[in-house]
Amino acid sequence: MSKVFLLIGLSVAMVSLWNVWNLYSSYSSKRTQEEKEKDKVKGKKRSKSILTFEFIKEIGKGHYGKALLVRDKIFNKKFVLKEIPLEIYENHDLLKNEHIIHSILDNKFIVKYYGTIVFGNYIYLILEYAPQGDVLEYILNNGSLDEVAAAKIILQVLCGVDYMHQRNIVHRDLKPDNLLLFDKGLVKICDFGHCGVLTNDKEKLKGVGVGTPVYRSPELVLGLPHNEKTDIWSIGVLTYMFLTNESPFEDDDEFNITNRILKADYTLLDDGVSVEAKHFIYSCMQVNPMNRPSTQDLLNHPWILNCVYKKKKKKKKKKIYIIKNEH
Known part of the structure; x- marks a missing residue:
């Protein structure tokens, strides 16, 4: 039986690496001669x-x-x-x-x-x-972020993840220590060892033990097939942690943490956090991946628009978000 599982694991790993190689080959073949010539020049310079x-x-x-x-x-x-x-x-x-x-x-x-x-x-x-270190180090030294600062970081994460998703690449290990800080508040994603590559829109990735436990989506926790929506869950967890300096599933017992992730049973945010921020987190942390928004949806979420772009809107009735978990 152990040999069977070993063979299955090896075949999954080979398929994953084959998908990555196909992506690389496709990218290389699409590059123009002009781009290749530029690379030659860069190579001479460095x-x-x-x-x-x-x-x-x-x-x-x-x-x-x-x-x-x-x-x-x-x-x-x-x-x-x-x-x-x-x-x-x-x-x-x-x-x-x-x-x-x-x-x-x-x-x-x-x-x-x-x-x-x-x-x-x-x-x-x-x-x-990255001269400024990573976001985890910053939060440990300075505490939780205000909503504007958190939204500015999340916006940049969304832009980077959106770029990856458009190329059918899923990061699968988004966490504060994989977000590096640069001058003028620039944030960049690093560490691509857990990435998966989707060959088409309908394909699902496989993988057990991928990512970091507290940031894993329910489907990753269970080792189920998954797609780019697993990154959306992690973005919800990141946002929660930026605003509170705590995990949404804080518990001394690892079994309880797992159960809470599977139910999206996170500690509710206090009244100091805006309704828009709460809705942003809630929409990301849906147990059913199909109910989670895309990166494009989140880039246009009111919380991001209000905090980062500060768009002035005409006076109208206040939108009420009904927060109920859709499993």
Whole structure:
């Protein structure tokens, strides 16, 4: 029986990686000759050699490798090198998945990928450096955010996720420590190891143990087939945490947390939070994925429009949101 499950798991992993490779191949074939020529010019300007970089310090350590802060000695610019032993890289589909997907993403709200270096027994991914750290660190140091600050971050997350969803890529691990802070309040999404690729609108992804527990949607918790709507749930959890500095499913017992996620039984927000913000969170955290809005819907939600764009509206009767969970 264990061999059967092992074979099933391997086949699912191979299908997932095959989808990622197909996406990469499709992207590469669609690029114009002009774009390829520009890349050649960029390559001449920035030599992809480990000797080009000066080591500053180690800034992170994970299961598979280290994050090193370095300086390009030619351009005097800081980068992050993600150092992974080749032996580990070659035997982990998650790492290959992250590498391939990140290499084809190019958006203002996604951390930039600059290339790869193989040196000795290591592979190095060259990534954009975020001087302000991540959103989790900021909240731990400064506490909860006001609605305008929270909405400005969520807007940028939505823009980045919308870009990914338009390309049939599902992030599946949106959380504060995967949102990096840059100058002038710019926020970018990072860490694409848990991403899944949909080959069409009707396809569902598979995967058990994907993502971080407290941010997982009910379908991820249960290991059920899922699509881009799982990211929408995570955006609801993020919004709640930004406004309260607490998890919506706060509990000492992990079993209780799981049950509360499955029922969308989150702690109600107090009166200090606007009705629009409560409705934004409520709409994202629907147990049934089909009842959750799209990224485009959320980009046009009154809470985002009022907080970020501060659009003046003509006086009219106040809209009343009826909050009842649709399972």
